[in-house]
Amino acid sequence: MDGNIKQEDNREYTIKIIPHQGETVHSVRVPFRVLKYGLASLCAGAVLFVGALSFATYSAFTAKDDADRMAQLKKVNTLQQEQLTQLAKKANTLQDQMDEVREIEQELQMVSGLVAPEDAEAPTESFDGQGGPWIEPNPKNVNIALDNISHKLDVTRSHMDGIREAIKKQQKLGSYHTSYSAEIPSIWPSSGDVSSPYGMRWGGSDFHPGIDIANDYDTPIVATADGVVTFAGYNSGGYGNMVDIDHGNGLTTRYGHAEEVVVEAGQAVRRGQIIAFMGSTGFSTGPHVHYEVRVNGEVVNPENYLW
């Protein structure tokens, strides 16, 4: 084999370029080695060239593909941003509407004597930043925006729960009183603890014609239904400073032992309106309001008019 290679190395070729016209003949003497390496490098060059060409073509195609995909993604992104903005706007609108509904809910709750669910209210004001400018979402704050929207929806849902509760209560009221109206006592005249219920007192010593609700001096006392004040002043029979309200339909309410009365006889009052402040006037051993409900002059259990 070695001998063969040596022989091959010595071989030479002459390449003659012979014009078929009269021009000069060119001849090139080529040793086999040169021919071999030349051919090899030519082949390598060709391979490289083809490779480079195909790579260039490929990358051109890929770049085009990438650009297409990029454009597509940009389109999608823009669309999604628009949708996000729309969604946020919708959430805001929903929030506004919910606020309106909430006002109605609160009225409803006042009418039906429910305490407003403060826990549902609290996060609403502090978090959602209502009324502020809407910032165009970018990938960084998309999450924040989504959180914001989802939070708003959560708040809205809790409001919905509150409203559902109120409406349920309302329904129950409706079933108790088919002719329910603002003129039927339905709320507590004040906050506080029931210190003495309606009926026979402990030990049966005497009959208690109302309920006593005890709290601090000057706790507001409110009208439990719409009506007209028929008496406002001091009662020497033991009620002390007292207010009588006629609600029509034979219904009257009485609030006794007040420290101060802030309405006058003949004055029209609304449910929830403050008529007096709690005190201990008349036959009383401490600050409380004595609350009576009368139907056609007869005392009835006020518990039936508290919801």
Next chain:
Amino acid sequence: MFDSMRKKVDSTNDIETIIGRSTAINGQISGSGNIRVDGRVDGGIAVAGDAIIGESGIIVGDIKARSLVVAGTVNGNVEVEGNLSIHATGQLIGDVKVRSLNIADGGVFKGQSDMAVRTGDVQVQPA
């Protein structure tokens, strides 16, 4: 692929013989292929194929071939079936019998020319 190329080369287009620049031949050359002369030939050339006289070629004697290219010097009569072409560097002194003839600007031809007259054309009588 190479086989087919070889076949092609073997056919009428191959210049089979070259009389090199430093070669001189005294006598008649005859063959059936193509020939190129860059050296000197004192004698005639008669080939069935084409003959090419290179720039440095010198022919003294008659040439008979299928076609002839003269880029060198020819002193003698020429008879070709096809085309006689004299290049700018060529010089032909002698009578020729050809089917077609072209002489480049600068090419020299001195002698008589015999060409076949086109049969279909109207003959113009000399005045």
